[in-house]
Amino acid sequence: MKFIVSSSALLKQLQSINGVVTNNPVVPILENFLFEIEDGKLTITASDLETSMITELPVEARESGRIAAPARILLDTLKNLPDQPVTFTLDEETYTIEISSSNGRYKLAGENATDFPRVPVVKGSAPIEMPSSSLSRAINKTIFAVSTDELRPAMTGILVQLADNQVTFVATDGHRLLRYRRSDVGAGQTANLIIPRKAFNLLKSALPSEATTVRVEFNNSNAFFSFNQMRLVCRLIDERYPDYENVIPVSNPNKLIISRADFLNSVKRISIYSNKTTHQVRLRLAGSELTISAEDLDFSNEANEKLPCQYDGEDMEIGFNARFLAEMLSNIDSEEITLELSTPNRAGLLMPTTPDDNESILMLVMPVMLNNYV
Secondary structure, eight states: OEEEEEHHHHHHHHHHHGGGOOSSOSSGGGGEEEEEEETTEEEEEEEOSSEEEEEEEEOBOSSOEEEEEEHHHHHHHHHTSOSOEEEEEEETTTTEEEEEOSSOEEEEEOBOGGGSOOOOOOOSOOOEEEEHHHHHHHHHHHGGGOOOOTTSGGGGEEEEEEOSSOEEEEEEOSSEEEEEEESSOOOSSOEEEEEEHHHHHHHHHHSOSSOOEEEEEEOSSEEEEEETTEEEEEEOOOSOOOOGGGGSOSOOOEEEEEEHHHHHHHHHHHHTTSOTTTOEEEEEEETTEEEEEEEETTTTEEEEEEEEOEEESOOEEEEEEHHHHHHHHHTOOSSEEEEEESOTTSOEEEEESSOOTTEEEEEEEOOBOOTTOO
16 A cells, blocks of 8 residues: 655644653553555544544545554655655555655564554534634643642642623642633533543644634533644543532732733842742732832842832731742733732632733632741
8 A cells, every 4th residue: 555745744744642652651552643545644643541633635546545653754754855756665465665756765564553652532412612712822831830730630730610691711739729700701611521631732732823613522521623634532521520619719909000010020120039949929918009029048148129019908928939920920011010019828719900802810829828827
């Protein structure tokens, strides 16, 4: 069985799904791409059992067939070939793959395609359609706060809450919480899905820069995303997500409005002088001035800066982890941010002062207890 394809077109498709392939998979066959030829179309699948990505491209082929091709050697070969048509000759009895180019011939040892795990198929779900830009933005705004603690599996994914007239994305690691909500995407149904971090990272990389529509479907165990010639199927995390709404403080009488860039840059500078274990910075709010300070008693390092701000509330001091604060400020786009506080031992709420249309961003960060509290 033979097929002819552009080396650069094939490389582009393989690179778009290669992130699924792991170095030491549970089953050795998963070190391969599954190639399936039918009706002049090559379908390529990569899987790690939890997540699968499938892509398609047209090829010149007269026959149909299937084979598993080793991912790493195939990618390395194509990366080092100039753009040209290449001919693949597949032997389905010995599982050998021969690549012929204008430069030479390359022979690889493939594997039996029947050993490759089957990709789940969706049944019975009403599809939801979402602009790729909205999905990409939702992932970018939440994924950095996903937990890496495997002992709390629910928090290693992003909670996607579907409702009739909105979609909400939630991520937390126990120290901070992100809630991103879009009101211009209606699901027409109600459901809670926990999508694994890896699946959303792969999706983020694969989403095109040009506007396209992403079709989302799901059942009890899997979620399915499809756009252009790409499909991603991932197993949902079957756990109960923490009741995050109860963590968000409702009454926050102290409100700070400040330039996001000034605040972020100041936090970055002051954090250089913070303790390398706690990364603690201290915010002192009084009148129309914010004082940011940090000290590392082990090395006698200390620093402080004063910034102008709009502050409405009682004078107070509160401590935060500078790394968390900087990361959250970096993920807000507006020129000014609002920080809402109640007491020094309760979470602070960070949000854009002027949110974009159809979206709502709420960031919660837990305080670090300052040593002068009783």
